[in-house]
C-alpha cells in the first residue's frame with residue numbers, strides 16, 4: 001500500500017506538467033493568431049553590468065585600455081634628485097638619456113663616464129664619439145635614436161657598477177625602453193645585455209644573434225669603450241649592426257667606391 005502512495009506522488013507532477021504545457025501551447029497559438037511570431041528571451045538581464053563587474057572584475061578590453069603608458073618626462077620626474085643608491089652622493093650630473101622619444105632604435109649602455117658626468121649626456125666622450133660614428137655609418141643620425149644607460153650616475157674612477165647599484169637603478173632604464181617601445185634594442189656591453197636579458201652569459205657569447213626582450217628584438221654587442229681598447233672588435237660590432245640594419249629595413253649608405261652593402265666599418 002505504501003507503494004500506491006508513491007505511484008500517486010510520481011504521477012501528479014507528470015499530470016501537472018502536461019497541464020502547464022497544454023496552457024502554454026494554447027497561449028502560443030493565441031499569440032500566433034494575433035500575429036506575434038517571436039518572443040524576447042528575457043526582458044532584462046538577470047545581473048546588471050555594474051553588478052557583473054563587481055563580481056567578476058571589468059572585461060578584459062577595459063583592463064588593457066586602462067593600462068597607463070608612462071612618458072619619458074614622467075619617468076624623469078619620478079627619478080627626481082635621486083639618491084636611491086650611493087652613486088647619488090658622488091655624481092656631478094644625473095645622466096638620464098637623450099634622443100628621439102619615438103625612436104625605432106634604442107641603444108642601452110652601462111653608465112656615465114667622466115665626460116658624461118660633467119655634461120649630463122650619455123656617450124659624449126671618446127666612446128660616445130665612436131658610437132656616433134657607428135650610428136652614422138648605419139645611415140642614421142644621433143637624433144634619430146634614443147641613448148641611455150643601465151645606471152644614471154657615474155661610478156667613482158669608472159669602476160664597474162655594483163649589483164646593488166644596478167638593482168636600484170635599472171628599473172628606470174627598463175621603464176624608458178617600455179615608454180619608447182622601439183622596433184629594436186642594441187645592448188652595448190655586458191651590463192646592458194645581462195640586465196635586459198636577466199642573464200649571466202658573457203657578452204662574447206650573447207652578441208651576434210638576436211634575443212627577445214618582451215617581443216622586441218635585442219642585439220647585444222660590445223661596448224664602444226671595448227672597441228677603443230681592442231680595435232679588432234670593431235669588425236664584430238659592425239657585423240652585429242649590419243644584422244640590425246637588415247632587420248629594420250635600413251639601407252646602408254653608399255660607401256666610397258659605390259658599395260652599398262655596409263661592408264666598410266666605422
Ligand code: SF4
Pocket residue numbers: 079082083084085086087088089094151152153165168169
Ligand atoms: S645610479 Fe640610479 S639609483 Fe643610484 S643615485 Fe643615480 S639615479 Fe639614483
